[in-house]
Amino acid sequence: MGYVAVQGGITAIENSQKLNRYLRLRGASAPLSVTQIMEQMGPLVDRVMSEGGLYSPFHAALALKQASGDPLEASFLVRAFRSTLRRMTESLPVRTDRMRILRRISSAFKTIPGGQVLGSTSDYEQRILDFSLAEETKETQAETVQEFEESASSPTLDSASTYSADSAPLAPEDFGKVVDILRAQGLVAPPPTTELRPAMDITQESVEFPLGRSGRLQMLARAETGGVLALAYSSMRGYGSVHPTVAELRVGRVRVQIPHPFRTGETVTLGSIVVTEVEIVASVQRPEGEEKPTFSLGYGACFGHNEVKAISIGVLDRAMKSPSPHAPAEDQEFVLLHTDGIESSGFCSHFKLPHYVTFQADLNRLRDIRRNDE
Amino acid sequence: MSLTDLLRGPDFQYNFAFLDEGAKREVRRALLKAVALPGHQVPFASPELPIARGWGTGGLQVTMSLIGPDDVLKIIDQGCDGSVNAVNLRKLLVATTGVHTTFDSREATLLQSRHRLPEIPMTEGQIAVLQVPLPEPLRLVEPSEVETRRMHAEGDYARMWVSLYEDVVQNGSVSLSWGYPCRVNDSYIMSPSPLPRWDLHMLHDAEHLTLLGAGREKRVYAVPPHTSVRPLEFEDIPFTVEDFSGMACARCGSTDTFLDEIYDEKTGQASRVCSDSGYCDLVRQGMIRTRQADRA
Amino acid sequence: MVREIGFDEVFDSQATFRALLDSMSRPGKICQVPQRPYRSPPNGFCSPALTILKTLCDHRVSFSLGAANETPEWIRYLEMNLAAPFQPIEKADYVLFDGEGFDSGFARLNRGSLEFPEKSATALICVKQLLDEPAESEAPVCSLVLAGPGVKGRARLSAAGLDAGYVTGRQRTIRYFPMGVDLFLVDRDGRVAGIPRTSMVEIG
Numbered sequence: 120m121g122y123v124a125v126q127g128g129i130t131a132i133e134n135s136q137k138l139n140r141y142l143r144l145r146g147a148s149a150p151l152s153v154t155q156i157m158e159q160m161g162p163l164v165d166r167v168m169s170e171g172g173l174y175s176p177f178h179a180a181l182a183l184k185q186a187s188g189d190p191l192e193a194s195f196l197v198r199a200f201r202s203t204l205r206r207m208t209e210s211l212p213v214r215t216d217r218m219r220i221l222r223r224i225s226s227a228f229k230t231i232p233g234g235q236v237l238g239s240t241s242d243y244e245q246r247i248l249d250f251s252l253a254e255e256t257k258e259t260q261a262e263t264v265q266e267f268e269e270s271a272s273s274p275t276l277d278s279a280s281t282y283s284a285d286s287a288p289l290a291p292e293d294f295g296k297v298v299d300i301l302r303a304q305g306l307v308a309p310p311p312t313t314e315l316r317p318a319m320d321i322t323q324e325s326v327e328f329p330l331g332r333s334g335r336l337q338m339l340a341r342a343e344t345g346g347v348l349a350l351a352y353s354s355m356r357g358y359g360s361v362h363p364t365v366a367e368l369r370v371g372r373v374r375v376q377i378p379h380p381f382r383t384g385e386t387v388t389l390g391s392i393v394v395t396e397v398e399i400v401a402s403v404q405r406p407e408g409e410e411k412p413t414f415s416l417g418y419g420a421c422f423g424h425n426e427v428k429a430i431s432i433g434v435l436d437r438a439m440k441s442p443s444p445h446a447p448a449e450d451q452e453f454v455l456l457h458t459d460g461i462e463s464s465g466f467c468s469h470f471k472l473p474h475y476v477t478f479q480a481d482l483n484r485l486r487d488i489r490r491n492d493e
Numbered sequence: 494m495s496l497t498d499l500l501r502g503p504d505f506q507y508n509f510a511f512l513d514e515g516a517k518r519e520v521r522r523a524l525l526k527a528v529a530l531p532g533h534q535v536p537f538a539s540p541e542l543p544i545a546r547g548w549g550t551g552g553l554q555v556t557m558s559l560i561g562p563d564d565v566l567k568i569i570d571q572g573c574d575g576s577v578n579a580v581n582l583r584k585l586l587v588a589t590t591g592v593h594t595t596f597d598s599r600e601a602t603l604l605q606s607r608h609r610l611p612e613i614p615m616t617e618g619q620i621a622v623l624q625v626p627l628p629e630p631l632r633l634v635e636p637s638e639v640e641t642r643r644m645h646a647e648g649d650y651a652r653m654w655v656s657l658y659e660d661v662v663q664n665g666s667v668s669l670s671w672g673y674p675c676r677v678n679d680s681y682i683m684s685p686s687p688l689p690r691w692d693l694h695m696l697h698d699a700e701h702l703t704l705l706g707a708g709r710e711k712r713v714y715a716v717p718p719h720t721s722v723r724p725l726e727f728e729d730i731p732f733t734v735e736d737f738s739g740m741a742c743a744r745c746g747s748t749d750t751f752l753d754e755i756y757d758e759k760t761g762q763a764s765r766v767c768s769d770s771g772y773c774d775l776v777r778q779g780m781i782r783t784r785q786a787d788r789a
Numbered sequence: 790m791v792r793e794i795g796f797d798e799v800f801d802s803q804a805t806f807r808a809l810l811d812s813m814s815r816p817g818k819i820c821q822v823p824q825r826p827y828r829s830p831p832n833g834f835c836s837p838a839l840t841i842l843k844t845l846c847d848h849r850v851s852f853s854l855g856a857a858n859e860t861p862e863w864i865r866y867l868e869m870n871l872a873a874p875f876q877p878i879e880k881a882d883y884v885l886f887d888g889e890g891f892d893s894g895f896a897r898l899n900r901g902s903l904e905f906p907e908k909s910a911t912a913l914i915c916v917k918q919l920l921d922e923p924a925e926s927e928a929p930v931c932s933l934v935l936a937g938p939g940v941k942g943r944a945r946l947s948a949a950g951l952d953a954g955y956v957t958g959r960q961r962t963i964r965y966f967p968m969g970v971d972l973f974l975v976d977r978d979g980r981v982a983g984i985p986r987t988s989m990v991e992i993g
Contacts, residue, residue, distance in 0.1 A: 476571045515847060
């Protein structure tokens, strides 16, 4: 029975895998290319890179193709792949103040040094289904591209293609941070010295609560978008209110640099990545030992272009600093242990595994208790 | 070396037992401390595997950190080697180690299991690795990790006892069925993993070492051999195991094993079979005598 | 002084770990770690200790040495071969002692905390010879009787070249269980025995 059951199990798994492939390919449409997913499903690819914890549009797009578009499954594929990669070194801190801007806004002030850059966003589009998209052809594609390029006026666009393999040095733009304006006026407190420690690495060290800010932000950076959004929303709506003002939201390319392996004092630029960074300013606080009250700050950053996630992380960052946590969004353990998509979906799915021994134990107990009642 | 060189080529080889050596070292360090602190949950980094969280990554990381080319491996789920997930885990381990596998629990040097221990008591040359979904027994009464950590540190288990007492008042006895909390070495309260009550005695004063891995929760813990493991019970309400009296395995006739309740695919008829499929096979093949035959 | 290449990172560490696990799980049981021909250990260095340290150490943990061997030569040899940093005894995770004379630094080993008892040090004590029977050696022998988790009833363990001060010193480190220090004894032939903090140890 052992051998037969094992063979049966293997056959069932293999047949299931074949069925998955068949269902994806049996239609009349041509197979999706990984490049098509990378180029035409940018936000989805960004989401998978972010939740997978690996910056590689190619691998994220490949994972999405393999998962037939399921973002949780694709993120899992990327995360698992990441864990097989050899760790070479750590980068120097990324300079987001030198970001090559794709988009940059502030809700705090009408005009800001460097200006507001709307960039590419669907925020102000009317959400009306565009049926002409069902009729796109190579011709209409070429027309659209040519029309735009001939009329383009934004100087940032030619090297701001989100997925270009560009690794040339990027000129720093002159956009000082809005939060620095507030800092200069003493309206935002500097970070407490307890937070100024070398960053930990949540993938190499065990996570313990209460968790330092470095660990918290890392966990949120690769958390599942819907999960962090739901908890941040609870905070915005009143469960432990954080009423945020977006001091600044930036999306753009930043350089990734490492210390030169043998020439001390020099750096090597590996390339650039797109990140979304949000700084939110929230309620007035009176930090211990400080004389004057200040605004509290929340910070959110993630791979790729994902504004909802970055804003949510910023809100949760602020919520978790609450000196007396009450609401779920203020509870570190609640927020951080329940928002990792790979862990939550894995555990959720595990309930589909056989549980008949534990269920038999339950049945036995219930039948026993019922018998004793009689 | 370019970035492309770092990416996978068609002739890429996984490390022996899949995990990289750094990850194995970290698990190994944690296991040695776990053995020195019976029943205490030791945190570890628990990096991701290609197997989903909640599907045995903890047990797998322990096995991957233990296994060597000369080991003989048995993997079961609900007592059965053929269970689809056990098959999948076995595939991964064999593909990355080439070790021999067995369905006979007596031959295994490493036995990874979900929810059961084998009916034949394990011996000195064997290590049991149990897959654990929820390692914290105090989660029953306290959601916060910081607080349960304190409770363990101070041996402050009062709330656990109160919870069991309330259970008794309501139900006449403790209604917890599987994963029954146990006191280890008269010290830490531990979850034995989702074992049925039937199997708990096999952890107590055992000849073999038991290691428990919770991948998603990122904890490992251990029960050394010859260590006391006592289910929490009240003096006047003794701990009892599952009752299979009057039942026998429809395949091998055993009346003293943990029995699965099954419903025939075609007729809907209910019957009972041994959960431990390997044991059942050995009895049917006449290779071992059942315990009742020994006693007769 | 060179970086030793005679150690197989995959298979030697696996075999060594199994020996360490078995010995820590069964106090009193003597296990064998693989013997490796290291080319340039410092004078007096116990080679099997390097095998054990290479199995367990990397950049995420730290090592230290008893005063008798805390020399620049030994420190450099271990830093080079373990890729782990040297730390003072009270901070280190793995500390190597010479069993011949009791080192007062033993009392300063990190015992962990009530909430994190696993964050304690592990002491690796090099002895001349581990013996199943005390009579096997002509040299002075420290004979121990062990009981507790991992031991069926009582177990005997004897070591030539082990200062009894380590045994009495150990009593102090394990006074506030679960805090405490765990030990491995290793001899020059690669025989290893483990003594977890849960063991009750008597001399005799």
